[in-house]
Amino acid sequence: MREITYLEAIKEALDEEMTRDPSVFILGEDVGVYGGAFRVTEGFFEKYGDWRVLDTPLSESGFTGAAIGAALVGMRPVVEMQFADFISCAFDQLVNVAAKNHYRWGAATPIVVRAPYGGNIHGGAFHSQCIEGFFFNVPGLKIVAPSTAYDAKGLLKAAIRDNDPVIYCEHKYLYRRIKDSIPEEDYVVPIGKARIALEGKDVSIITYGAMVHTALEAAQTLKEKGISCEIIDLRTILPLDKKSIFDTVKKTNKVVVLHEQTKTGGVGAEVSSLISEYCFDYLDGPVIRIAAPDTPVPYSAQMEEAFIPQTKDIVSAVEKLMSY
Amino acid sequence: MDIKREDLLRLYYYLKLTRRLEDRVTSLYHQGKILGGAWTSNGTEAVSVGYGYALEKNDIAAPYFRDMGVFLIRGITAKRIMAQYFGKKTGVTGGKEGNVHIGDLNFGVLGFPSHLADNYPVGTGAALAFKIRGEKRIAVACTGDGGTSRGDFHEAMNFAATRKLPIVFICNNNQYAYSTPLQLQMAIKDIAERALAYSMPSKVVDGNNVVAVYTAAKEAYEIARNGGGPTFIECKTMRMHGHSEHDSAKYVPRELLEEWKKKDPILNMEKYLLENKFTKKEELDDVDVRVKKEIEDAESFAEQSPYPDSEDGKKGLYATPVEGEERV
Numbered sequence A: 001m002r003e004i005t006y007l008e009a010i011k012e013a014l015d016e017e018m019t020r021d022p023s024v025f026i027l028g029e030d031v032g033v034y035g036g037a038f039r040v041t042e043g044f045f046e047k048y049g050d051w052r053v054l055d056t057p058l059s060e061s062g063f064t065g066a067a068i069g070a071a072l073v074g075m076r077p078v079v080e081m082q083f084a085d086f087i088s089c090a091f092d093q094l095v096n097v098a099a100k101n102h103y104r105w106g107a108a109t110p111i112v113v114r115a116p117y118g119g120n121i122h123g124g125a126f127h128s129q130c131i132e133g134f135f136f137n138v139p140g141l142k143i144v145a146p147s148t149a150y151d152a153k154g155l156l157k158a159a160i161r162d163n164d165p166v167i168y169c170e171h172k173y174l175y176r177r178i179k180d181s182i183p184e185e186d187y188v189v190p191i192g193k194a195r196i197a198l199e200g201k202d203v204s205i206i207t208y209g210a211m212v213h214t215a216l217e218a219a220q221t222l223k224e225k226g227i228s229c230e231i232i233d234l235r236t237i238l239p240l241d242k243k244s245i246f247d248t249v250k251k252t253n254k255v256v257v258l259h260e261q262t263k264t265g266g267v268g269a270e271v272s273s274l275i276s277e278y279c280f281d282y283l284d285g286p287v288i289r290i291a292a293p294d295t296p297v298p299y300s301a302q303m304e305e306a307f308i309p310q311t312k313d314i315v316s317a318v319e320k321l322m323s324y
Numbered sequence B: 001m002d003i004k005r006e007d008l009l010r011l012y013y014y015l016k017l018t019r020r021l022e023d024r025v026t027s028l029y030h031q032g033k034i035l036g037g038a039w040t041s042n043g044t045e046a047v048s049v050g051y052g053y054a055l056e057k058n059d060i061a062a063p064y065f066r067d068m069g070v071f072l073i074r075g076i077t078a079k080r081i082m083a084q085y086f087g088k089k090t091g092v093t094g095g096k097e098g099n100v101h102i103g104d105l106n107f108g109v110l111g112f113p114s115h116l117a118d119n120y121p122v123g124t125g126a127a128l129a130f131k132i133r134g135e136k137r138i139a140v141a142c143t144g145d146g147g148t149s150r151g152d153f154h155e156a157m158n159f160a161a162t163r164k165l166p167i168v169f170i171c172n173n174n175q176y177a178y179s180t181p182l183q184l185q186m187a188i189k190d191i192a193e194r195a196l197a198y199s200m201p202s203k204v205v206d207g208n209n210v211v212a213v214y215t216a217a218k219e220a221y222e223i224a225r226n227g228g229g230p231t232f233i234e235c236k237t238m239r240m241h242g243h244s245e246h247d248s249a250k251y252v253p254r255e256l257l258e259e260w261k262k263k264d265p266i267l268n269m270e271k272y273l274l275e276n277k278f279t280k281k282e283e284l285d286d287v288d289v290r291v292k293k294e295i296e297d298a299e300s301f302a303e304q305s306p307y308p309d310s311e312d313g314k315k316g317l318y319a320t321p322v323e324g325e326e327r328v
């Protein structure tokens, strides 16, 4: 076991998969000589050469389309979006080509799109977005969003080995802020399986990504107030692990759904609907959503802090829910 | 370039097969027998037949929707295509998709996504894979004149040229994008001028001359195959039907159609074959008999084939299914 950061976990997964499988290669902007805007692929160019770590023109649709074409003829490309926000330029290729290939004409498209997403880094409206919602309504895609270094590594390996297009949401705020003990040996974290980040009995907080850590902080405060929280880390956003969601609802009967993404039509809306549709009899109160307000991500620190859900928001939502 | 007599006759056969298949689809469309719309390559068949026939077995085609010749030449049979139009289980996509939205990796054909020029980057990616793996294979991608105004067209051309990828880009310039004529689509005279921006060699060919298209494609493929990078080939031709068979195309001047009618690619090829004594009239008639029979067989195959199960529509979303996905 070794302690490594979330960013190092991503890097290790890429490195090990590239060594294991010659069909894995990386393409994107500034991923080669420079090692990527966040230095995730630092040293890869020297190790794997310029045809496996390709610096592309500034051209998200072009290189995402190219990744799809390479995947169709046997490669396993990993696309790096410099910031997740720029994935909008590749929307068409992901939604109309990658997502539909297998359904329409039976061809597998094993690509991974790494999307450094999320706020709390004073990046403003174009460098802080949560993009999972844009793709959540697209059958055929898979979306994962690890919250720990352990899952970051295991889910990336699973995504690379998966035969479908996977959008891998890596939270920028977590890159160098969290660490985990990682086993020496190879492991994967299966796509489609949530995990219990904290066991509890009074109320469930269903969340993912950086918000898992905010939820853990809130749970600590709430514990001091005598409230026991269970935290579900979804890990995979699409398709959702419905069983894990329903199991926790049946256990605690009170649910908060938490995410950094904006509220309307977000992942939380779907989780909340699923619960009311399939677990109505188990509920002791309304399903409460805590999410960012429906605005672009503001830049200035005070405004950004008010935008991103905070510990206190969770504490007061849970206290309100406990009154039912 | 010398072309063998046998290849010339094959080119003629595929021109005929494409024309007759699509003509039959048109009739069936008007009889209400096929599902959805019918888009044909009528008058422009020499483009897809020419560039499709010039491919080697292991090459990859990333076609667009007026490329029936490519589908047939690669080995997707008239039977499967006709069944596709009927929405049958035996169609190329088993009823999941309609008409020309097809692809089959067993025959090196990447699926056609409706969004025009999307297959330019996708084809470029296949070429990138060949380059990474050091294989002597090439890719070819095709789109219409309209598709050349999209970003994906330019992003693919730029990327392929920058990395000297083994791909050839074809444009079926049939003068119109639906109802929009060239002069409202672009300010340039030849679409091939677009290649200049990427320092990519280009060629303008007579898109109604199958031998010219075949020859230009073959030469470009060999350059790409030998590390010389991409070429852009503009095939000038004319869409002789409406955008799709529901469209009477009143916006196209009749004189223009009259003029192009004289340059019909099939008549062109017949003249070429007969004048150069590659064949006799009887042999060409035999080809036509064979083609007619093939289309008739395809139609009865399609008619007799079963429809897919309504439940089949829920299957096949993922290549790696997620455990428990269907739980609710």
Ligand SMILES: Cc1ncc(C[n+]2csc(CCOP(=O)(O)OP(=O)(O)O)c2C)c(N)n1
Residues within 6 Å of the ligand: B066, B114, B115, B116, B143, B144, B145, B146, B147, B148, B150, B172, B174, B176, B177, B178, B239, B243
């Ligand atoms: C991106 C995109 N926008 C719109 C359409 C709808 N559409 C289908 S064909 C067509 C015209 C295409 O013109 P062109 O590229 O010249 O091809 P042609 O039909 O003439 O062969 C349009 C607008 C489409 N398929 N894709």
Ligand SMILES: [Mg+2]
Residues within 6 Å of the ligand: B144, B145, B146, B172, B173, B174, B175, B176, B177, B178
């Ligand atoms: Mg056109």
